[in-house]
Amino acid sequence: MSVRRHLFAAAAAGLIAFSANAKELRFNNPLPESRPETQELIQFAKDVEENSNGELSIRLFNGGSMTLENADLLRTLPKGVVDMSLLWANYLGRDAPALSAVLVQGSIGNVDELTAALPVVRDIFESEFDEWGVKTVGNLAIPMLYASVFCRDEPVRTLDDLRTKKLRVWTRDQVMTFTKLGVSAQIINQDEMYISMKTGVVDCALYPALYAHTASLQETAKYAAYLYPIAAGPYTLGMATTKWNALPEDEKAALTQAADALWERTNEYSSDYERELAAREKLGQQGVTFLEDFPEEDRALFLETVSETWKEITEEAGGKAPEYRERVLEALGRE
Structure with missing residues (x-):
């Protein structure tokens, strides 16, 4: 079974259970619940909670339910309007034209080319987001x-x-x-x-x-x-750099470990x-x-x-x- 087919029906509403004492991070996800990427984010949230022994939780707001415009995220996310957000570079051209121009639809023709380009693309994305005060916690790969x-x-x-x-x-x-x-x-x-x-x-x-x-x-x-x-270039799991820096090391580790697992699951294209x-x-x-x-x-x-x-x-x-x-x-x- 493809790694992208892991569905978690119990979390279909996008609300991840957390203990009364847990720190909760609100996560803006502009994609609808029916998208495979959302199911992967649900697993990411479960992994964060497990990695932190229940001390840190992610609450997903799917389908644009936070009413944050994609084009505005480089303005709203660094200000802490939301704790974390899924970002896609192609939507950010108004404020970061260089970022949105890294790849265009159709510029890569096959999986081999995509695999060759992704390390460079991810490096460019991370450095660009850094300049906007956004920490790249991880990436979520998009299928071919x-x-x-x-x-x-x-x-x-x-x-x-x-x-x-x-x-x-x-x-x-x-x-x-x-x-x-x-x-x-x-x-x-x-x-x-x-x-x-x-x-x-x-x-x-x-x-x-x-x-x-x-x-x-x-x-x-x-x-x-x-x-x-x-x-396409991958989605970025972004957090305001100031918020990231304020997290204790064990919580950073819980997020990073879950993000690494997310990338490993999704950066696979053999069955696309x-x-x-x-x-x-x-x-x-x-x-x-x-x-x-x-x-x-x-x-x-x-x-x-x-x-x-x-x-x-x-x-x-x-x-x-x-x-x-x-x-x-x-x-x-x-x-």
């Missing part, structure tokens, strides 16, 4: 994902077809790439994607089949076609493609017709355009962004 275009009413499996539709995406670099290709794309948060598809705000949504059920895409999309691979195919099959049983993949020439053009976007946003970000890109390219053997 495969982005498909899910459409509500009509089959779409070419860029020409897609140019006649309104497309939902989730990052600015995706908007830039699709715009270069003549596709109308807009950022819509996951929690708004269902209603946006249902009401026709967008005709199609870019999303991995593996996670489609977490956004109920099987209820709003009739067709889907694979477009490109997604290898099989899980993707299984997800497509299940979606097919639920009424989503998976079409043939986008044509090879369309996929090649898309990835070529992604490379242009990556270079453009690093130059736009300035500062250390071009240096970071060069470090990642060197790790990938693409100097």
